[in-house]
Amino acid sequence: MKRLRHKAIAIKVIIAIALSFGLILSASAQKINRKALVQRHNVIIKQIDSLSSLSVGNGKFAFTVDVTGLQTFPERYERGVPLGTQSEWGWDSFKDTVGYKFEESLREYNLNNRKITYAVEWSQPKRKKDVTNWFRQNVHRLQLGNIGFELIKKDGSLANATDIKHIHQELNLWTGEIKSIFTFEDELVEVLTVSHQNTDLISTHIKSNLIKESRLKIRIRFPYPTGEWTDVGDNWKSAEKHVTKVISSDNNSATISHQLSSALYYSSLSWNEKGKITQKEPHYFIVSPDTKSDIFELSCLFSPQNNTVTNPSFAEVQKSSIKEWYTFWNSGGAVDLSGSSDPRAHELERRILLSQYLTKIQCAGSYPPQETGLTYNSWFGKPHLEMHWWHGVHFALWNRTSLLEKSMEWYPKVADKARDIAKRQGFEGVRWQKMTDPDGNESPSSVGAFLIWQQPHFIYFAELAYRNHPTKETLDKYKELVFATADFMASYPYFDKEKNRYILGKGVIPAQERFKAEETFNPTYELAYWNWALNIAQSWREKAGLNRNSKWDEVLEKLSPLPIQEGVYLATESATDSYTNPKFKTDHPSVLGTFGMLPASKMLDTTTMNHTFDLIWKTWNWKVTWGWDFPMVAMTATRLGKPEKAVEALLMNIKTNTYLVNGHNYQDDRLRIYLPGNGGLLAAVALMCAGYDGCNEKNPGFPKDGKWNVRWEGLQKMP
Numbered sequence: 001m002k003r004l005r006h007k008a009i010a011i012k013v014i015i016a017i018a019l020s021f022g023l024i025l026s027a028s029a030q031k032i033n034r035k036a037l038v039q040r041h042n043v044i045i046k047q048i049d050s051l052s053s054l055s056v057g058n059g060k061f062a063f064t065v066d067v068t069g070l071q072t073f074p075e076r077y078e079r080g081v082p083l084g085t086q087s088e089w090g091w092d093s094f095k096d097t098v099g100y101k102f103e104e105s106l107r108e109y110n111l112n113n114r115k116i117t118y119a120v121e122w123s124q125p126k127r128k129k130d131v132t133n134w135f136r137q138n139v140h141r142l143q144l145g146n147i148g149f150e151l152i153k154k155d156g157s158l159a160n161a162t163d164i165k166h167i168h169q170e171l172n173l174w175t176g177e178i179k180s181i182f183t184f185e186d187e188l189v190e191v192l193t194v195s196h197q198n199t200d201l202i203s204t205h206i207k208s209n210l211i212k213e214s215r216l217k218i219r220i221r222f223p224y225p226t227g228e229w230t231d232v233g234d235n236w237k238s239a240e241k242h243v244t245k246v247i248s249s250d251n252n253s254a255t256i257s258h259q260l261s262s263a264l265y266y267s268s269l270s271w272n273e274k275g276k277i278t279q280k281e282p283h284y285f286i287v288s289p290d291t292k293s294d295i296f297e298l299s300c301l302f303s304p305q306n307n308t309v310t311n312p313s314f315a316e317v318q319k320s321s322i323k324e325w326y327t328f329w330n331s332g333g334a335v336d337l338s339g340s341s342d343p344r345a346h347e348l349e350r351r352i353l354l355s356q357y358l359t360k361i362q363c364a365g366s367y368p369p370q371e372t373g374l375t376y377n378s379w380f381g382k383p384h385l386e387m388h389w390w391h392g393v394h395f396a397l398w399n400r401t402s403l404l405e406k407s408m409e410w411y412p413k414v415a416d417k418a419r420d421i422a423k424r425q426g427f428e429g430v431r432w433q434k435m436t437d438p439d440g441n442e443s444p445s446s447v448g449a450f451l452i453w454q455q456p457h458f459i460y461f462a463e464l465a466y467r468n469h470p471t472k473e474t475l476d477k478y479k480e481l482v483f484a485t486a487d488f489m490a491s492y493p494y495f496d497k498e499k500n501r502y503i504l505g506k507g508v509i510p511a512q513e514r515f516k517a518e519e520t521f522n523p524t525y526e527l528a529y530w531n532w533a534l535n536i537a538q539s540w541r542e543k544a545g546l547n548r549n550s551k552w553d554e555v556l557e558k559l560s561p562l563p564i565q566e567g568v569y570l571a572t573e574s575a576t577d578s579y580t581n582p583k584f585k586t587d588h589p590s591v592l593g594t595f596g597m598l599p600a601s602k603m604l605d606t607t608t609m610n611h612t613f614d615l616i617w618k619t620w621n622w623k624v625t626w627g628w629d630f631p632m633v634a635m636t637a638t639r640l641g642k643p644e645k646a647v648e649a650l651l652m653n654i655k656t657n658t659y660l661v662n663g664h665n666y667q668d669d670r671l672r673i674y675l676p677g678n679g680g681l682l683a684a685v686a687l688m689c690a691g692y693d694g695c696n697e698k699n700p701g702f703p704k705d706g707k708w709n710v711r712w713e714g715l716q717k718m719p
Contacts, residue, residue: 141381354663
């Protein structure tokens, strides 16, 4: 008995020692059950709602469906989240029958005693207006095709949306599958929809007695591009302006070519059972399954080349989806808030999970994405490089740097055109485009042409890539563009000899797009970003074994200080009424990005930033903001030691901070989805959990009131 007592005491001593050295995992340190975390946020839809459509995709291609699991009722969803089919290669340009020249969009400005041209939007004369409209409109991203059901009623008429009953649709986030169940005239229809993860191909498995009754068929239609700011993929007009035809078919496959003004692409269809394809109208085709079976599987590949290889089967596509999503969810970061008692925790966790899914399928391609991803067009489908930070930085912070680096590979391809912009304006290095296209062409814009905060982004991306992979290979891969980016940044500021300082502007519009370019200089956020990025570029020179660049150092030494008035940072030095003029308390409160997106520096006084934060928090017109503003505020609050404000910012009850049932960040009737909001949320959460350089506090962005149990793994610190 004495021996047992000594043994028990010994065990207690060992346990105590183990606990003191942290050798026994606490509940909060246990590995997160990622499958349970992901699947508790599977999206379930039980009624038709134009804002609740769901998507499958692979980062370069996305396919969005209604409650039927295909794109059966596009008109019903056109003012919500449209039923789009888009890829990163699908672009078209209308034929120029006039002979527009981009140079005609240039306007000369006299700024700081030098003449500089900017590509702007002209309202008159008519020729100038037509020129700028042309180069904004072309090229435009295509909606590749609409694949839906042709559901036939017993009376021979086609179904409409109100005929779809008993809906139960579920997006399985863990596998990337959408399962749709519904009834049509009391007949059950079951549909499984998946996307291949390496090619632009969707596949569907359908089970219904309607197939045997020849009342369920597959329809594929090819819309004509609208050429408008938006394109939702249901423009069936202008049939005479494009050509669509079946170029080959047999009992199990068909290939359709679609010729537009400048684009030609192919849709290769294949199915498991016998069937036939017929043309119902111009650009409108029907695949009729054999009626011997109640199961039909169809795959469709969209490609700019005529595919001569047999499409993978539904089972193969499903396997591709399951495998890729298993790898995605089991790698990179994870955040589990399930142990929290704060009533906001579940909603925040939902937003986090769905934002990961959406940015993976919409923003993880080889080009900077457009703000509405691969669902429908905004700004004619063109990406905006200042938004690339919000689309991509989170990938690196969530330890998925390779997804950011995919789109970084685009920058060397368009660097010559960025260099041409800088040269035209009398600067050195590369001036990165704002509103652009796959080939790096500049689009005229009376705002975008004057933005500069996209310029340091490439240095930020490269620095994140190096932090996650600190090798000579990473340095060699990005250093030349880091240096070229910095060369522009050092040549852009105007040197004021009288005050012995460098000034950003005039001729600049800050991230807060409320200021006139000709009048504006020294925006606070841009000054801080200039300082940070030039310092990082110098560190890259040193890591590469090179001497510091003397010009960069001169600019760093004499760069204007951050403008302060009455104890707070101004939006710009030129706007002394930053907080008294109501129009300057709308749009992005980008002054907070100075110490949110960016770390502390010698330029920054945290007491002043604290006062600035408090003033903005109390007086800003939050109803006139954008989706990424709330994550930016949360990042600043975290760095300032205001965790409750960080959480409040992420969940502020403002329309532009709405996250729909499918996870999309809703803005307004024009921008029903806004992926910079999703990406920004993920960046902010990474900072709130893992912290930033020099921060040793656990979960610095979450309140320590006992209501938040934040478990995470695989996240990276922010600079």
